Amino acid sequence: MKNSLRFTWFSALVALTLPLACTDLTESPKSQVTPGGFFRTEAEVVSGVAGVYNLLRNDGTLWGYYNMSEISTDEMIVPTRGNDWKDNGRWLELHRQTWQAGSPAGLDDIERIYRDSYVAIARSNILLDRLKSVTITNQASIEAELRTLRAFFYYLLLDDFGGVPLATDGAVVPRPRVTRDSLFRFIESELLAVRGTLPLNRPANEWGRVRRGVADAILASIYLNAGVYAKNTGVSATAYNTCLGVTVTGGDACAMAIAYSDSILNSGAYSLAASWRSNFTADNRNSLENIFVARNAPITDLGLNFPMRALHYNQFTPAPWNGFSAVAEAYQAFDSADQRRQIFLVGQQYQLERLAAGDTVPVNDRGGSPLVFTDTIGDATLAAENEGARIMKYPIDPAHVAQNNGNDFVFFRLGEIYLIKAEAQNEQTAGSAPALVLVNQLRARVFSPVKPRVTIDRAAILQERLFEMTGEGKRRTDLIRHGKYTTWTEATINGHNAATEDFRILLPIPQSEIDANPLLCQNPGYGGTACP
C-alpha cells in the first residue's frame, strides 16, 4: 500500500512537471538561410548578387520582356497550329496588341515582366540595406554593381509601363507610382553616380558581371529614348519621338546619347567581332562586342531555351515546341546577300544537331512528309506545322544538355551602340555623314562584296536596326520611338493588319498587381483607376 501511494504521488508529480518542462516552439530552419548573421563576407554578398543576375535569364526578362518586345512587333508571331499554341488566345493577343490588364497576356507575359523585374529590385534592395551595416572587401564596387543592376530592371519597367513605384529599401509596403520622368531621372542619377566606381574590365572568372560599359550602354539607350522615357505626356504613337530638345544631366539628350556611346567606343574594352554570328553562338562569352549579357551554360536549368521555342518537334532533341516564327515581311525585308539573313530557317529542314556535326539529315513533319518551312503563314489561327520562317539568332549549342544551350543572351552589344550613336547624330543633323559611316561599318562585315548605304535617314536607321538586331528583344522600343508600334501591318490573315490604339505604347499594369496594391493606378486606355 505504501509503495502504491508513493507511485500515486510520483505519477501526479510527473503529470504536473512535464507541462512545465517543454513549451518551446522556437524554429531554426535547417536547410535555409535566415538573414540574421548572413551576408557578412564578400563571398556571401556576391552569392546574393548572383541571385539578382539570375533574374536576367528568368521568366520576366527572357520570356515576358522578350516575348513582348518581339511578338507584339513586325518581327515575330506565334501562330496557333491546331491545338498547339492556342493557350487561351495569349499568343495572338500579343501579336494583335489586344491585351488587357486581366487578359491572358496581361496575366502572363506582362505580369512576369512586372513581377520579376521587381523581384530583382527587391533582391538588390535587401543587399544594399545589408551593405549599410557590414564591411566587406570591394564594398564600393559591389554596391555600384547592385545599383547598376537595379537601374537596369527599373529601365525595363520604365520601357514597358512608364512610371512605376520606386523603392530603394527592402520594406514590403504598398507604394504609389512615380511619374515616368522621375523614374527616368532616378535611373539616370543612379548610373551617373556609380559608373565611375565600376571596373572597366573584369577577369575571366567574373565574366558576366557588370562593367562600366553596362552603365554607359543603359545611359546611351535611355538618352536616345528620352523623347519617350522622359515625358509624362505627349509621347506620340505615330510620329518620331526625338531625343533632341530633351534636357538631361549634362545637356541635350541626343548629345548625351552620343557622349556615352563614345565613352564605350573609346574605352578600349570592346571591339566589333569580325564574325557577326560569333556574338550569338554557344561560345559567345568570348565575344569582345558583347557588353551586357545574361550568362547561360549547357547545364541543367542554367541554359538558353530559344531553340525549343522556334524549332519543329523533329529538328532537335529534346523535341522542341514548334512555336515562335518570323513575320514574313521581316524575313522578306532582308537582302539575300546579307549574311544576317542566315538567322532565318526557310525551306527543307534538317536535324540541327546532326547538321552542326556536318551531317545533313532532312527531317519530316509529323505527318511523314518532308519538313519545308514556308516564309508566309496562311492563317495565323489555323497554321500548319511547317508554316512560318524560324528565327535562330542564337544557334543551337552542340554541347547542350536537354533544353539548356550555353549561348549568352545579349542585352547590349557594341553593334547597337554604333546604331544608337548614328541615330542620335541623325537627329542632330538629318542625313548625318558620320552616322552613315557608322551604319556602313556594321554593313561592311556582313556583305561580301560590301554593299554600303549611300544615304541615311530615320527610316534607314530603323531598317538597319531590324537587320542588325532582329530577335534581340529591342524591336518594340524601336518602333515606339519611331512612332510605328501601333501602325505596322502584315499580310497574315487575322494577324496584325490594322492600326491599333495609341495607348498600346504603354502596357497595362497587370490586374493581379492592382489587386495587391491599392495605391496603383492604371495606364490610360485600360480602364481602372486613372493616374492623377
Next chain:
Amino acid sequence: MRLVRYVVPILAFLSVMAIPLAAQGTGAIRGEVRDSVTKQALAGVIIRIQGTQRETQTAPDGSYSFADVPSGTVTLRATRIGFGPQTQSATVSNGGSAEALFALAPQASILEPVVVTGYGTTRREAITGSVATVDPGTANVGVINNANQMIQGRVAGVEIVQNNGEPGAGAQVRIRGSTSIGASNEPLYVIDGIPVSNDPTQGEGLGVSGTSPSLARSPLALLNPSDIGSITILKDASATAIYGSRGANGVILIETKKGTVGSSTIEYDAYVATASPAKRLDVLTGSEYRSFIQSQVALHNTNPLKGLDSSYITALGTANTDWAGATTRSAVTQNQNLRFSGGSDVTRYLASLNYMNQQGVALSNGMKRYQGRLSATHQAFNSRLRIGLNVTASQSNDDYITFENTGGFEGGVFENVATFNPTRPVTVTDSTGTHFYEIGPGSQSVRNPVALEKQLSDFGTTNRTLGNMSADFDLTTSLTARINVGVDKSTGLRQIYFPRSSPAGAEFGGLARQGNYSSQSRTLQAQLTFRHDFGGVHSFDVVGAYEWTQLDRDSVIAEARNFLTDLFTFNNMGAGTVQVNPVSGGVTDRWISFLSRANYGYKEKYFLTGVVRYDGRSSFAEGHKWTLFPGISGSWHLSQESFMSNSPFSDLRVRVGYGVVGNPGAPAYSSLVTFGNEKYVFGTTPITAFTPNNIGNPNLTFERTSQVDVGVDYGLMQNRLSGSIEYYIKNTTDLLLRHKVSQPSAVQDRLENIGSVKNHGIELTLDALPISRSDFTWRAGINVSFERNTAQNIGGGAISFGTVSGQGQSGQNAERLASGYALGAFYGPVFVGVDSAGKQQFSCSSGTTCVGGITTDLKDATRSVIGNPNPSMTLGFHSEISKGRFDFSLLVRGAFGQDVFNNTALVYSTKGNALQGKNFLRDALTDPIGLREASIFSSRWIEDGSFLRLQNVTLGYTFDIPKGLGSARTARLYVSGDNLLLLTGYSGLDPEVYANAGLVSRNIDYLSYPRPRTVTAGVRVAF
C-alpha cells in the same frame, strides 16, 4: 495568456484531488445476459460497473462475474453491438454475492456502447457532439487496402473520393465539406491516441518530359484493415475541439484490435480477387482511324483548303492496335491474414501478420504490403496499473507507371493510349530482333504506351513503424493518470530509371533518380482522467492533458543522366556522365498543447460537455504561436423524461454544440524570412546564389473554424428504427492563403490570414431492423447529407486555379474563387453551339465580333460560373441480411448535383489530333467541329457528375468444419464484388476523379487511371 497553459491542467488535477478515498468491505457480483427476443444466451456482452474503470465480458454461456466489488449499491451496464444497452443496480454486501440478470433487445444500428472520443472514451449516452462510428466488421468487405475505404458511404457528411483506380490511390476526404482554400482539407488521423501524419511517405515520381508525375499513394495503407477495432469520426467543432488547432477538418480516430481475455484463438483469412477496368477510353480503332484519314484526304482532293493532304495516307500503318486494351489487364489481388490472440486476466496479446499483393489493372503497376502487428496489455497492482503496447510494422512495395495528373502536350501512359496511332503495332520484328514500335528513333513526344509501362522503372518502398506504449494508473477509484508515448517512423525510397532506349529517356541518355525520405513523429501525452458517478444523479468525466509532438522530416534526392548502357538502371548512378546536383532538406515541426474536457451528466437526462485546448504550433509567428480553442455542447435525453413515457420514441435526444477549431496548415518556417539557393554562372562556373524564398509574415497564425451543430437522435419501435438529423453552420476565418503582396518584394506572395468561407449542411441517417428472427436478420441503413459552401471574402479580386491540362491549354484555368462563389466553382465561356464553318460559338454581350449575343472569338465571350464541383447531396445505403448460414450485404453510394470538368474530352475529342498523326476519342467523329478548330475550354466540357454506384455486394456462407479436420470451429466462405454497377450520365471513365490542379481544385478529370471492377473470393477460418 501564458498562464493558461499551466492553469488548465492544474485545475483539472486539483478539482479531483478533493475526492475522499473510501475504504470498506467487498463482495461479488454475478449474473447472465440473454437476448430478450430469442432468449438465447449472449456472449461478448460488456458489463461495466458505472463510475469505475471495471468491466468484463460475458462468456459463451452468457455468464459474467466481478469479484472484490466494494460493498454498497452499484449500477451495472450491459452493452453489446446490435443490442440496446441496459442498466441494472445491484447491492453488494460485505463478503456476499449479488446477482444481476440482463435481457437485451435487438437494435437497428451497430452502436458501440463506449465511444473513443479522443483522450479517452465516452459512454454513447453522454456524447453531446456530432460523433459517428463505423463498424469495421461490416465495413471490411471486398478489396480494401486502407481505412478510408471502410468509411466511404457509411457516414453522413463524410465524402471520400478516391483519386483514381490505381492500387493504393490516395483519396480526397471531406468531413462536412471543404472549409479551407490554401491549407489542407484533410481530416486528422489518430491511431491508438497518437496523431499520425497523412503526408506522402515517398518522394514524388517523375513525369516524362517535365509533365507532372502521378499522384502520391495513400500513406494510410500502413494499417491492415483487418486490424482495425474501431473507427470513430468526430464531425463537429464541439467534438473536435479536443484536437484544437488540428480539428477543423474533422478527426478520424482509429483503435486497433486488442487481445481479449480467456479466448486463445487463431484466425486465418485470405482472399483472391480479380479486377479489370470498368471502362476504357473510347478511341478510334485502327480501321476507323484509317477510314477517317481517307475521308479527309478525299475531302482535300475535292477542296484543297479542307481535309488532309495525301501524305497522311502514306503515314498510315497496317496494324489494328487497341491501345486501351494493350495497356491494361485482368489484375489479380491476393490478401492473407493470420492472427492469434489470447491471454490471462493479467496479460493479453494479439498478433497478426498480413500479406497483400494487389496488381493494378494497368501493366507493370501494383502494390504489395507486408505487415505485422503486436498488441499487448498487462495489469498490475490489482488492475490499478494497466500497461498497453501496440506496434505495427509494415513495408509497402509500390510499382508505379507514369501517368497523367496534369500535363501539357506530352504525357505518359494514358495520354498515349488516347493519341497513339492505332494503325501502328505494339511491337515490330526486324533484323535486330523484336522490340517496341516507336514513331522514330531517339527522343519522341508521342510514345508507345505499352513500352512506357514496361520500359520505365519506378519503384517505391516504404517502411513504416507505428508504435505506442501507454500506462494508466488509478490514483483512486475515480482518478486515473495516463502516459502515452508514440512514435510514427517511416522511411520511403523512390527509385526511377528512364532507359536511354526509351523515347522518354533518350533525351537524357538514360535518367536515374533515387530519393530517400524519412519522417519521424514523436508524441508524448500526459493525462489525468476523473470519472465519478454521485449516487446515479451527477456523473462527471473530466480529462486534463498535456501533449507534445515533434515531426522531423529529411529528404535526399540524387539524379544522374547519360549512361552508356541501360544495364544498371538506378543501381549505379556514378556510371552516368551527367550528375544532377543532389538535393537534400530537413524540416522540424512542433506542436505543444494543453487540453481539458469535462462532461457532466444529470440523472442520465442532461449532459453538458466543455472543452478547452490551448495549442501551440512552431510554424506560426512569434507572439502568434498559441491560441485557445474552446468547445461547448449539451444534450437533453428527452425520452428519459416522464412526460415522454407514452410517446412513440424509444429514444429521443436533442444535442446542441458550438466550438472553435483550427487549421494549422502553415508549413514550417512560413512566418520567417528565409533564403534558399539558386545557381548562376560567373565566368564558366556555376556559383550558388542565396535568394529569398519566403518573405515571412510576422502576424501569421491559425486558420479558425467556428461551428454550430444542432442534432436530434431518435429511436422508434424499441429502437428497431433509429437515426439522427443534424444541421450545422461553419464559419472559417483567417484563411491561410498565399496572398500577393505589393511590389517590390523578393517573393511575390506570402502566407497570410485572409478571407472567410461559410459552410452549412444537413445530415440524415436512418437505420432499420425490419426483420429479426433467430435464423433471419435483415438490417439496413441510409445516410444522406446536403452540404453548401461559399467563399465569403478572399481579400479582394479573384483567384484563378484548376489548371487546364493538355496541348495548347497553358495559362488556362477552369476554376475561380471570388466572394460568393462555391469553392472550386468552374468559370469560363458559355458554349452555345457550332457554326457552319465548324467553329465553336460562345455567348457574348459586347465586342466587335459579338453578333446576336454569339461570338466565335474568345476575346469577346462572356465568362461566368459554369459549374459547381461540390455535390449538393451525397448518399450511402447499406443492407445486411443473414439467413441461416448465409449472409448477404450490399453498399450503394451516390453523389448528386456536382459537376465534373471532362478535361480528357476537351483535349482528346478533337479531330485536329489527326493533323499530327494522333488518334482521338470517338465522340469527335460525330461532332460538327472543324478539323482545324483548336479545343477550347468552355461550359461544353462541364458535365453533370451525379452518380449512383453499387460499391460492394457480398455473399457469405458460414459452416462448421468437421471435427476430424482438427480443431477448427467455424469457417466462412464468401464472394464479393466491388464497383459492379455505376449509374451516371457522365461521359468520361468515372465521375469520381481528382487532379491536383491547384488550391481547392476538385472534379477535374484528366486521363484518370481506370477504376477497376473487382470480384473477390475469400475464406475465413477460426481455430
